[in-house]
Amino acid sequence: MPDQPILKFCQVSLRFGDTWALRDICFTLRPGETRVIFGAAGSGKTTLLKAAIGLATVSSGKIELFGESVVDRNETELFPLRSRAGFVFQEGGLFDSLSVGENVEYPLLNRQMMGNQAALTEANVVNPVREALRFVELEKTFDKFPSEISGGMRRRVGIARAIVTEPPLVLYDSPTAGLDPITANTIMALIAKERDVRNSASLIVTHRYQDGEIMADFFYDPEIEGLVPVVETGTEQKKTRTRFMVMKEGRIVFFGTRPEMEANQDSYVKRFIRHEE
Numbered sequence: 001m002p003d004q005p006i007l008k009f010c011q012v013s014l015r016f017g018d019t020w021a022l023r024d025i026c027f028t029l030r031p032g033e034t035r036v037i038f039g040a041a042g043s044g045k046t047t048l049l050k051a052a053i054g055l056a057t058v059s060s061g062k063i064e065l066f067g068e069s070v071v072d073r074n075e076t077e078l079f080p081l082r083s084r085a086g087f088v089f090q091e092g093g094l095f096d097s098l099s100v101g102e103n104v105e106y107p108l109l110n111r112q113m114m115g116n117q118a119a120l121t122e123a124n125v126v127n128p129v130r131e132a133l134r135f136v137e138l139e140k141t142f143d144k145f146p147s148e149i150s151g152g153m154r155r156r157v158g159i160a161r162a163i164v165t166e167p168p169l170v171l172y173d174s175p176t177a178g179l180d181p182i183t184a185n186t187i188m189a190l191i192a193k194e195r196d197v198r199n200s201a202s203l204i205v206t207h208r209y210q211d212g213e214i215m216a217d218f219f220y221d222p223e224i225e226g227l228v229p230v231v232e233t234g235t236e237q238k239k240t241r242t243r244f245m246v247m248k249e250g251r252i253v254f255f256g257t258r259p260e261m262e263a264n265q266d267s268y269v270k271r272f273i274r275h276e277e
């Protein structure tokens with residue numbers, strides 16, 4: 001039996017005044033699956049991620065997150081649902097006045113405030129925080145402030161904060177934007193590792209085609225503690241779990257595998273494919 005969907009959009013449209021930010025969006029995401037979202041500035045990518053966790057209110061259509069409806073809930077009702085998803089914001093979104101450790105701890109305290117978790121003692125907060133920071137290889141920055149670390153490190157802290165609660169779904173908004181290619185690849189390797197270690201579902205907005213290639217063509221091998229190409233190991237099953245989506249003016253104008261995207265002849269879709277120099 002296939003896994004139950006983690007996230008489901010059905011005919012979702014969303015309007016800001018006269019602008020349709022989303023139009024008739026439909027897709028399903030299951031555990032371990034990845035959707036890589038490309039599209040021009042203003043095509044609705046961030047709005048789609050926000051709508052998924054009820055941070056943007058849809059005009060029509062249905063969204064189900066963890067099997068529960070998002071669209072007809074008020075803020076209070078959304079809170080517990082939202083806290084089960086991880087979100088890496090487009091601009092990083094770290095709190096400047098909190099240390100790295102406090103930033104990563106934040107979602108855990110937030111979850112506790114909802115009252116349905118066991119009381120968090122010092123021991124069981126610090127451990128997940130340290131573990132999440134170890135995961136992104138930044139354990140030593142625990143007591144530093146965001147202004148004291150590099151842009152790439154801040155992105156990694158953002159990832160640590162998004163995954164500290166071990167969410168079944170992680171939404172990444174442009175996690176590699178503005179980073180040099182090497183740092184960007186490091187970030188993507190962490191995102192693939194997070195997906196493969198925990199079989200979490202990921203929705204990734206990016207402008208870099210290479211980010212999609214990494215998600216589609218590599219998986220994390222715990223034996224070597226690194227990424228290995230999907231093809232060489234013949235794990236066809238893993239390979240088919242990444243799909244590319246291209247958005248244009250609020251619509252999904254392409255949905256398919258990496259080879260399907262590369263075979264697509266539409267001039268708009270082609271803009272997002274990396275062409276060898």
Ligand SMILES: Nc1ncnc2c1ncn2[C@@H]1O[C@H](COP(=O)(O)OP(=O)(O)OP(=O)(O)O)[C@@H](O)[C@H]1O
Binds near residue numbers: 017019040041042043
């Ligand atoms: N809070 C808002 N109020 C009004 N209009 C908005 C709001 N948020 C987004 N929009 C509009 O909705 C459309 C989609 O915006 P969105 O931020 O989703 O684009 P995007 O694809 O994430 O772009 P970028 O690549 O620049 O991040 C745009 O026309 C934008 O101006």
Ligand SMILES: [Mg+2]
Binds near residue numbers: 046047
């Ligand atoms: Mg955006």
